[in-house]
Amino acid sequence: MTPAEGVYISPxxxxxxxxxxxxxxxxxEAKIDKFxxxxxxxxxxxxxxxxxxxALEHGQSERQRTETVxxxxxETRITTVERKVWAATGAVGVLCMGAGYLMQYLIP
Incomplete structure (x- = not known):
């Protein structure tokens, strides 16, 4: 068989x-499977x-719950301390007023 015009590719x-x-x-296929x-x-x-x-956006993480507690x-401890400070300040004010009145009577 002689090739015709063009390119002949053998079997x-x-x-x-x-x-x-x-x-x-x-x-x-192997690369696609790996990918x-x-x-x-x-x-x-x-x-x-x-x-x-x-969970972080909704404040539901364990760390956020721990921080909230x-x-x-x-806040509870600070509130307690603030109450005691204001009570002590009031008591000191009352004592000073009482001392002032007492001094008026003691010093002629």
Whole structure:
């Protein structure tokens, strides 16, 4: 068989090209499978991150609950101290007034 005008590709060359193409497709499939596995991991990480962000936004994280309890305890203690300071200030004021009146009677 003599080649007609143009390019003649033998069956052996065609077979070699097809085999090379099959290997290339196999390598692409392996890379795509690896990428899809990594994408699953990334998606699960993103979902976990979203859940934790939503908890932080709503003040539901463990650290925020602990801080809230600590702040409430501190506010209670501060309120108690403020009450005692104001009571002591009032008592000192009353004592000073009483001392002033007493001094009027003691000093002629």
């Amino acid at each position: 052996a060359q065609t077979y070699a090209e097809v085999q090379q193409l099959v290997r290339g497709v196999g390598q692409l 899809l596995d990594e994408a699953k991991d990334i998606r699960s990480d993103i979902n976990d991150h979203e859940i934790r962000l939503r 600590r702040i409430d305890t501190a």
